Amino acid sequence: MTPVEPGLARRGVRYLARRRRVVAALLAWSVVEAGHTFALGYALAEALDEGFLAGRPRTGLAWLGLAAVAVVAGAYGTGRTYGGVAGLVEPFRDGLVRTVVSRALHRGGGSDTAAVSRLTHQVEIARDAFAGLVMVSRSFVFTAAGALTGLFLLAPPLLAVVAPPLVLGLGLFLATLRPLARRQEAYLAADETLAAGLGDVFAGLRDVTAAGAEPRVRAETGALTDATLHASRSLARWSVVRVVALALAGQLPVVLLLAGAPWLLDHGVTAGGLVGALAYLTQSLMPALQNLVHGLGTSGSRLAVVVRRLTAPGLPDGPPGEPAATATAAPQDAPAPALALRRLTFAYGDRADPVVRDLDLTLPRGAHLAVVGPSGVGKSTLAGLVAGLLRPGGGEVTVGGARAGTAAAAARRVLIPQEAYVFSGTVADNLGYLRDDPVPEEELRAAAEALGMAELVRRVGGFAAPLAPAELSAGERQQIALARAYLSPAPLAVLDEATSHLDPVAEARAERAFASRPGGTLVVIAHRAASARRATRILVMDGADTVCGEHHELLARSPLYRDLMGAADPAHRGPEPRNPAHRDGSSCRDSPSYPPRPLRDTDRVDPVPRPGLPGDRGHVVAHRPVGQVQAAGDLPDGRPLRRE
Incomplete structure (x- = not known):
């Protein structure tokens, strides 16, 4: 019915073969x-x-009795077939649910409202359609x-009287399947768009009410x-x-059989043969034919369309039928950068000050960027924007x-x-x-060695050993999540403090x-x-100014970066270009980030501990990430804490 369906047919054959x-x-039943x-x-x-x-x-009654026994045996066989249908349908449904949920999670479920329609409505359509298709096609083949x-x-x-119209009607019905599938897909696309809207x-x-x-x-x-x-309505017309x-x-065939009875x-042909034919x-x-036409015409087309939509490699973000939004394609001799931020602005609320404003950043493939700054300044917000979890x-x-x-x-990314x-x-x-496919053990072992978790794998019993998440430490869970991302096919990896417990x-x-x-x-x-x-x-x-550059550049340009690095003021503070181009081909443009925060507030709180703080009872020192207070005698002059 569509160019994709031969692939679906092959997958269906493999599914049945398993x-x-x-x-x-x-x-048999x-x-x-x-x-x-x-x-x-x-x-x-x-x-x-x-x-x-x-x-x-007596002979007539004996034949009728034989027919009655056959009907009872057939009813028993019908009951037994339902178990076989369930054995095919339920694993099929479970596989579709896993596919939909996995893709929604990978994409960021909060931004994929159409995933609700896929999971609740379309998966059930596929399940019922598959069950109906198995039942009606099997029944028609054996009944015919x-x-x-x-x-x-x-x-x-x-x-000779019955077969020609039967074949003609079946041929006409099969010829309608392709346009019927297209109308069915258009209906599902419209339903998905309506659900998202x-x-x-x-x-x-x-907000709608407030804005009129x-x-x-x-x-x-x-x-x-x-x-x-x-x-x-278009779908209904094809009925x-x-x-x-x-x-x-x-x-x-019934009309021809009755009209041709004399011939x-x-x-x-005997009278009994004519009655038996009727x-x-x-x-x-x-x-059986009615069930096939209604079942295959509805269930078959629905199944092909829904499965194709649920298992397609890329599901559009916007309304179905519209192309997914993409950036302007780069020339063939200049591949698109791994990550590009263009005039990026984001705020938590319409009236809130932007956390990020007009930020430009370009990362080529193979680049390695570190994002630093005090807590609450927007680092995780930036990670959420890159991951598609937040909309700019x-x-x-x-x-x-x-x-x-x-x-x-x-x-192309993993967070x-x-x-x-x-x-x-x-x-x-x-x-x-x-x-998508099982990872070879050699690749698993190489990833474990690269990330230093080989000992953890040996301790739990190898790659085939079951995991009990509650028995793992926070650091061990982070190692497993890192290895999962390392083995993913996504070239861009975003680590949002993902090594904090290591x-x-x-x-x-x-x-x-x-x-x-390679290429990461x-x-x-x-x-x-x-x-x-x-x-x-x-x-x-x-908080006052977002800057980017290499380590030596930022030591000269950013007081906050010098404090974060625990470094003294550099010997020279020559002017630096505002739009530096770097050795790896990347570029970034400094832009303000709001709300502004001074390096030192009115209470003279130093943002980080660094050498050279005097013990003059006039400083509050941030000590370690959790903000533990300094113990007595820890200040450089060795004097005890009083009003510090």
Whole structure:
């Protein structure tokens, strides 16, 4: 029906091949179920010809009794087939749920409102459609086989009358599947767009009312509703073609059989054979054909469309049917940068001062950036913007040329937060979670060695050993999350204080491993000064002024950076360019960040401990990340604390 569906068909064959025993049992019980189809028409014909019409009522009753036994056996076979259908359908549904949830999490579920429609509505459509498709196609194949075999055994002319319209009607029906699938996809796309639009409206009802935007929102929502209605009506019109196909394949054979009865009787067809043929048509073929047309026409097209949408490599962020937003493509001889911030502005609320304002930054592939600054200045906010978890108020963020909120950008980046998540499963399951296929053990072992967690893997029992997340320390969970990101195919890695629970040696090893990934780009939200020294470029998010550059440049230009590094004032403070271009080809433009914060406030609080603070009872010293107070005698002059 679409260019993608041959791939879906191959995947479906592989899916069934992995469940050969379930399929074999389902086919076996289907044969039992279809036995009564053959027995019904044949026994009825024999009961008339050899029994009642021949004056032998006992023989007729015996054939009818045989038909009744076949019906009971068929009913038992029907009951047994449901177990086989469940054995195929439920794993299929579970796989779709895992796919949808995984992609929503990788993209940042908060920005993917259409994921709700996929998970709740479309997965259930696929499940019901698959179950219906299995039932109706299996039933029609075995019922048609039994009925056509019975017609041939009764009298070959019967088959000559019934087969042509049956084939013609089926051909017409199959010809409608492709346009039917397109209308079905248009309907699902409109439904998904409507769900996303209503989600935005419901989330902002207070803002809509406060801004007096009801007419505009009403018009936009009405347009989405009208589009869904139009798609639904277009889909409904194609049901008329299904009715025509059903009439050709199911009703026309009965008319031809009745109209041609004199000719059939003159050519060796008995009265019992004619009645048996009518029984085959009305009691077996027509119900099976109706189920096939309605089931395959609705369930089959829905299944193909929904599965293709749920499992496609890139699902659009915006309304379906519109292209996903991407940055302007770079020339072929100049590949898009790994990360680009253009006039980026963000604030928590319409009336709040921006945390980031007009920030420009370009990272080429293979760059290593450290983001430093005091707590609360916006470092994690910047990580959320790069990861697509937050939407900028102005400007744009592109990852490999694709805007941060798109599926293409999600496939090119991975975010490792400070609070690492480890789920119950094997070590290999946790490490390979971001990969579509199982990760070879050699690659797992190489990643563990690179990140210094080989001892942890040995202690828990190897890569096939189950993990108990509650038994792992915070540092061990961070190591597993780092290895998971290291093994992901995403070239851009963003570490948002993801090594805060590691010792300095383990932290340095992890950062070097990420920085050395082939073609990989690393952004580190740093909590230690050593992380900045290892980076090729540093972004200092200062409350008063955001600057970026290399280590030696920032020592000369940024008082905050000097304090963060614990360095004395440099010997020279020559002017530095405001838009430096760096050795790795990256560039950044300094821009103000609000609200402004002075380096030292009115209470003379030094932001970080550094050498040279006098013990004059006039300083409050920030000591260690958790803000522990200095013990008595710790000041340089050795005097006890009084009013410090």
